[in-house]
Amino acid sequence: MGRQDAPVKVMFLEITLKVGGAERLLANLLESFDPQRVQPVVAFLRDPGPVAESINLSGIKVYSNLAAGRSDPRLVPALINVMRKERPDIVYMCNYPLLMFTGRLAGLITGANTQVVALHSIGYQSRARWRTLSLKLMKRFISTFVAVSQGQKDYYVKTHGLDPKRIEVIYVGIDTERFSPTKYESARPEFNIPEEAPVAGIVAMLRPEKNHELLLRAARIIRDGGLDAYFLIVGDGPERKRLENCAQNLGIADYVRFAGSRPDVPRMLRSIDVSVLCSSNVVETFPQSLVESMAMELPVVSTNVGSVNEVIVEGETGYLVPEGDAQALAEKIAYLLQNPDLRRKMGVAGRRRVEEQFSRDIMTRHFEDMFERLARRTETRETIGR
Numbered sequence: 001m002g003r004q005d006a007p008v009k010v011m012f013l014e015i016t017l018k019v020g021g022a023e024r025l026l027a028n029l030l031e032s033f034d035p036q037r038v039q040p041v042v043a044f045l046r047d048p049g050p051v052a053e054s055i056n057l058s059g060i061k062v063y064s065n066l067a068a069g070r071s072d073p074r075l076v077p078a079l080i081n082v083m084r085k086e087r088p089d090i091v092y093m094c095n096y097p098l099l100m101f102t103g104r105l106a107g108l109i110t111g112a113n114t115q116v117v118a119l120h121s122i123g124y125q126s127r128a129r130w131r132t133l134s135l136k137l138m139k140r141f142i143s144t145f146v147a148v149s150q151g152q153k154d155y156y157v158k159t160h161g162l163d164p165k166r167i168e169v170i171y172v173g174i175d176t177e178r179f180s181p182t183k184y185e186s187a188r189p190e191f192n193i194p195e196e197a198p199v200a201g202i203v204a205m206l207r208p209e210k211n212h213e214l215l216l217r218a219a220r221i222i223r224d225g226g227l228d229a230y231f232l233i234v235g236d237g238p239e240r241k242r243l244e245n246c247a248q249n250l251g252i253a254d255y256v257r258f259a260g261s262r263p264d265v266p267r268m269l270r271s272i273d274v275s276v277l278c279s280s281n282v283v284e285t286f287p288q289s290l291v292e293s294m295a296m297e298l299p300v301v302s303t304n305v306g307s308v309n310e311v312i313v314e315g316e317t318g319y320l321v322p323e324g325d326a327q328a329l330a331e332k333i334a335y336l337l338q339n340p341d342l343r344r345k346m347g348v349a350g351r352r353r354v355e356e357q358f359s360r361d362i363m364t365r366h367f368e369d370m371f372e373r374l375a376r377r378t379e380t381r382e383t384i385g386r
Contacts, residue, residue, distance in 0.1 A: 006039075007035060007036055007037050007038055007039040008037065008038050008039065008089050008090060008371045008372055008374075008375040009039045009040075009041065009086065009087070009088045009089050009090075010038055010039070010040050010041070010088060010089065010090045010091075010092055010371055011040075011041045011042075011043060011082070011083065011086060011088035011090070011091045011092065011112070012026060012029075012030070012040055012041070012042045012043070012092050012093070013043050013045075013079075013091055013092065013093040013099055013103045014026060014042065014043070014044055014045070014048070014093070014094065014099075015044065015045045015046055015094075015096060015098070015099065016044060016045070016046045016047060016048055025118075025148075025172055025288075028173065028174070028175065028360050028363070028364075029363070029364060029367060030042065030058070030060055031058065032360050032361065032364040033364060033367075033368065034364075034368060037368045037371075037372060038367075038368050038371055040060050041060070041061045041062075041063075041086050041088060042060060042061070042062045042063065043062075043063040043064075043066060043079065043082050044062070044063065044064040044065070044066065045065075045066050045067045045075065045098070045099075046064070046065060046067070047064065047065060048062065048064050061086075063082050066078040066079060066082070070098055075102055076102050076105055076106055079102055079103065079106035080106045080109055080110055083106050083107065083110040083112050084110050087110075087112075088112050089112075089114060089371075089374075089375045090112075090114045090115070090116060090143075090371055090374055090375065091103055091107050091112050091114070091115045091116070092115075092116045092117075092118065093115070093116075093117055093118070094117070094118045095117050095118065095119050095134075095135065095145075097133070097134035100117060100134050100135075100138045100142075101134065101138070103115065104138060104141050104142075113143075114143045114374050114375070114377075115141070115142050115143050116142070116143060116144045116145070116146060116370075116371075116374070117138075117142050117144075117145050117146070118145075118146045118148075119145055119146060119147050119148070119152060119153075119156055119167075119285075132160065135156075135160050135162075136160070136161075139160070139161070139162055142166075143166075143374060144166055144167075144168055144370070144374060145162060145166055145167045145168070146167070146168050146169075146170055146370075147167050147168070147169050147170075147285075148169075148170065148171060148172050148285050148286040148307075149169065149171065149285060149286045149306075149307035149310050150169055150307070150310060151285075151306060151307035151309075151310060152169075152285045152286070152306075152307055153167045153169050168366075168370055170363060170366045170367060170370070171286065171310075171357060171358055171362075171363060172286050172288050172291065172358065172363060173358055173359050173360040173361065173362050173363025173364065174288065174291050174292055174295055174354065174358060174359065174360055175360050176295050176354060176355055176359050176360070178266060179266050179269075179292050179295035179296055180266070180295070180296070181270065181296045181297045181347075181351075183266065184264075184266050184267045184270040185267070185270065186267075186270050186271045187264070187267050187268060187270070187271045188271050191232065191257040191259065191271070192257075193230045193232070193257065193271070194230075197228060197229065197230050198227065198228070198229045198230070198273055198274075198337035198338070199229065199230045199231070199232055199271065199272045199273050199274075199337075200215075200219075200222075200229060200230075200231055200232075200272060200273065200274045200275075200276055200301075200333050200337065201231065201232035201233065201234065201268070201269070201271070201272035201274070201275060201276065202215055202232075202233055202234065202235075202275070202276045202277065202278070202289075203234040203235060203265055203268065203269065203275070203289040203292070203293070204234075204235050204277065204279070204289055205235045205236065205237040206233075206235050206236055206237030206238065206239040206240045206243060207237045207238065207239060208239060208280075209279060209280050210235075210239075210278070210279050210280075211278050211279055211280050211303075211324075212233060212239065212243050212278065213243065213246055214278040214303070214324060214326055214329060215231065215233075215276055215278050215329070216231075216243065216246050216247055216250055216252065216256065217250070217326035217330075218278075218326045218327075218329040218330035218333060219231045219250070219252050219255070219256065219330075220250045220251070220252055221326060221327060221330035222330050222333060222334045222337075223252055223255065225330075225334060227334055227337060227338065229255065229333075229334075229337055230255050230256070230257065231252075231255060231256045231257070232257050232259060232268065232271060232272055233256065233257065233258050233259065234259045234260075234261075234262055234265065234268045235259075235260070235261060236260045236261040240258065243258070244258060265292065266292075266296060269292065269293055269296040269298060270296065272298065273298070273336070273337055273340075273343060274298065274299055274300070274301060274333055274336045274337055274343065275289070275290065275293030275294075275296075275298045275299070275300045275301070276300070276301050276302065276329070276333060277289060277290055277300070277301075277302040277303065277308065278302070278303050278329060279302075279303055279305050279306070280303075280305065280323060280324075281303075281305045281306070281323050285306055285307060286306075286307050286310075286311070287302070287306070287307075287308055287311060290302060290308065290311050290312065290318075291311060291354055291358045293350075294311075294317055294318075294347075294350030294351060294353060294354050294358075295350075295351055295354045295355075295358075296347075296351075297344075297347030297348060297350065297351045298343075298347055298350065299317065299318045299319075299336050299342070299343050299346035299347055299350065300312055300317065300318035300319075300350065301318055301319045301320075301321065301329065301332045301333050301336065302318065302319075302320060302321070303320070303321055303322070303323045303324070303325075303329070304320040304321065304322060304323065305323050308320065311358075313349070313353065316346065316349050317346055317349050317350040317353055318346060318350065319332040319336075
C-alpha cells in the first residue's frame with residue numbers, strides 16, 4: 001500500500017486478550033511502539049477484556065466483538081469491512097486456525113497480503129491437530145512467521161516443514177521498570193509466612209502441563225531434609241483442588257500457600273527467595289515467568305524443557321534439572337535457599353541478562369525493524385508490478 005513517509009500500519013488480529021502469554025506479549029507491544037514507526041490497529045473477534053480500556057486510552061483504535069462464535073458467518077464480512085476501512089500494510093495474528101483462515105481470506109479480498117503469524121504454542125494443546133492442519137494449508141500464504149525462541153523455530157522447521165528463512169526469532173520482552181525489586185514490599189504477612197523463613201515459589205497457571213505436583217514432591221523432600229521452608233504457588237486453574245489435596249496427602253499443607261490468580265505478580269515475586277518452574281517437556285516455548293523472576297533479581301530453578309535453556313545460564317542465573325526429577329529439583333532449591341550470598345549473585349546476573357536481552361524495549365525495536373522491512377518489501381513489489 002506504499003506509504004514511505006508514514007509509519008507502518010499494522011492490524012493486530014486477536015481473539016481476546018484475557019489470558020495467556022501470547023496475549024500478554026501483544027498487550028506489551030501495543031504499549032511501547034514508536035508512533036513514528038508503527039501505527040497499530042487492533043481487531044478482536046470477541047470481548048477483549050479489561051485490557052481494551054487501557055489500549056483505547058493510549059489512542060489505539062480498537063474493533064471488538066466481530067463474531068459471536070467460531071462459526072459466525074458474519075466474521076469474514078466484518079473483517080473485510082475493517083480491513084477496507086483501515087487499509088493496513090501488515091496483518092499480524094497468532095497461529096490459531098480461526099485467525100489464520102479468516103484473516104487470510106479477508107486479506108486476499110482486500111489486498112492486505114503481507115501477513116505475519118506469531119508462533120506461540122508447540123505443546124499438547126486441545127486443538128493441536130487443527131493447528132497442525134491449518135499451518136500445513138496456510139504456510140505458503142504467510143509472509144513471515146515469528147518464533148519466540150530458537151528452539152521453537154527449530155521445532156516448527158522440523159515438525160511442520162516451515163522455511164527457516166521465513167521465521168524470525170524475537171524473544172519475549174518484559175517491562176523492566178514494572179518488574180523491579182526495589183519497588184515492592186513483601187506480601188508474606190498476607191499469607192502468614194514468617195519474614196525470616198526461606199521461601200520457594202512458582203508463578204504459573206494450574207494446568208497439568210505445568211506439573212506443579214513435582215514442586216510439591218520436591219517440597220516434601222526439602223522439608224524432610226530439615227529445612228523449615230515455605231512454598232508460594234501463584235496462579236489458578238483446573239488443577240487447584242487436586243494440588244491442594246496432594247499437599248495434604250504429602251503432609252506439607254501447613255507450609256504451602258495457594259495465592260490464586262494475582263494482578264500484583266511483582267509483589268508476589270518479591271515475597272520469595274527462589275523462583276521455580278517445573279513444566280513437562282515441550283510446552284514451554286518461552287517461559288515469561290522465569291524472565292520476570294530474573295528481572296526481580298531472583299535465582300531460578302527449572303526443568304530443562306522447551307526453550308528454558310535459552311533463558312537460564314546454568315550456574316550463573318540459576319539451575320536446570322531433568323524433567324520430572326523431584327530429587328534434583330529439591331536439591332537445587334534447597335541449596336539456593338541455604339546460600340543467600342549465591343542467591344544475591346545469581347539475582348544480579350539474572351537482572352543484567354534480562355536488561356541486555358529480554359527487555360520490552362529490545363523486543364519492540366525488533367518488531368518495528370521487521371514490520372518496516374516487510375513494508376519496504378511490499379512497496380518494492382508494488383512498484384515493480386506497475
